[in-house]
Amino acid sequence: MAPRLSKPRATASGRAKTPLPAATETESRKATKRPASDQGGASKTAKTTLLPAEPGKVKLIAAQPPNTPAEVTLASDCSGLCTEGPAVRVNLPSSVNVKHIYTSEIDSNFRKFISEFVKPQQLENDMENTLHLGRVWFDVDLYAVGSPCQSWSLAGSKSGAADSRGGLMALIPFQIEKHKPRSFISENVKGLPSLFPKEFNWLIQALRDIQLPNGEQCYNVYYKLLDTQHFGIPQHRERVYIIGIRRDVQVKHFEWPVPFKERLTLKQLLGNPAMEWKCNLREKTHDVDGSALSSTARKNLIQFQDFLDKNPAKQDSDFIVDTGGSSATWMEDKCPCLTATRCKGKHCYWWHQGQRFLTPTDFFLLQGVWPGAYKPGDVEELQRFPQRVLGHMIGNAMSVCVVRRLVRCIFQARGIL
Incomplete structure (x- = not known):
C-alpha cells in the first residue's frame, strides 16, 4: 500500500523535498556510497513483482450516449512539444475548441516554443510552482506528463531517484491529487518498471490511492508497454504509458489501442532517396551540406560499411544507423529509438537508402508529428x-x-466519442 500523500516540503533552495517511498530514499542514499561499477539505483535484491496493470475493480457511471463537448481543456507538466495538443485535435471535430490552460517547462528554449506554438493560458518554469503557489486548474479534460527519464533509462545512469531529475517523477501523484483532471497520460522509459519495480509500484499505487471528496477511489489506473513502431511509424521506441480516468466520468471499460498490422516504410515516411548510387562510407568525410563529420561519426559509418561488405545482399535494404555512440548500431526498415542527446547533434542518424543524415524534419515525422500539426506553416517557422x-x-x-x-x-x- 502506498503511503498517504502529503504536500512536498520546500527546501532552502526552493526545490521540493518530495516524500519518496522508503525503498527509494534508501536506494538514493546507498547510490552515493557504491563503487563506480555499481552506481545504479536499480535494486540488486529479490525480484519485486509489479502491481497488476489493470485496476482490480473498475467502477463505471451509468452509460450515456456519446457527447462531444464544445471545448476540451488540456494541461501538462514537463511539457516540451506538448504533443497532447495535436493528439487531441486530430480525434475531435474541428468545431471543438481545444485549449491549453496550463503548461510547465524548465528549459527556457522549450518555453519559447510553447509560447509561440501552443499559447497556453498559464506557462510556468517549474511544475512545483502550482504545488506551492496554491494555483489550481479545475475541470481539465486531459493532463499529460512525461517526467525526465535519464536516471530510469536502460541506456542512462540507472541512478533512479538519486538523480534530482528522477525525483520529479514522485511529484506526479501530488499534482494529480491536487487538480484531479478528468483523465491523464504519463509516459516514461521501459527501464522504470524493469529496473526500478519498487519505485514504479509506489507510483502506480499512489495514483490508485487518490480519493474523491466523498472518500471514494478517484481513478481507474492502467499501464502498458507500447512501441511506436506498432502504430504506423518506423521507429523502435518502447515506453511505458500510464492511463488514469476519473471514476465519476468513465462510462465504458478502457481498451488499449490495437497495434497496426502494417507501418510506413522509411522511404514512404522520409521521402524518395536523393540518389540511386551508394557512396563508399569509408571515404565519406563531409555531409551533403559540406559540414565536416566528427571522428565518431566517420568511425561508425566505416563500421556499418564493413557490415555491408560482409553482407552484400543487404546493400539494397533500408537501414538507419546510429552514428553518435562509441560504436555503431543500426536497425533494418526502422529507426532506432530517437534520443534527445543524439537528436541535438547534426550527424547522429544516417539513412542508408537516402544517403544522408536525418534532419529535425525527419525527427518530427519519426515521432508521428505531421506537417501543420500545431498550425499551418509551422514546419517552416520551426526552422528558426x-x-x-x-x-x-x-x-x-x-x-x-x-x-x-x-x-x-x-x-x-x-463517452466523448
Missing part, C-alpha cells in the same frame, strides 16, 4: 529554432502516433 533545441525537444517527446490512439481510447471510455 536551432537543431540542438528542436532535436532536444523531439528526442524527449511522446510519440504523437501513440498518444493520439491513447486519447481516442480515453475519450471512448468517457
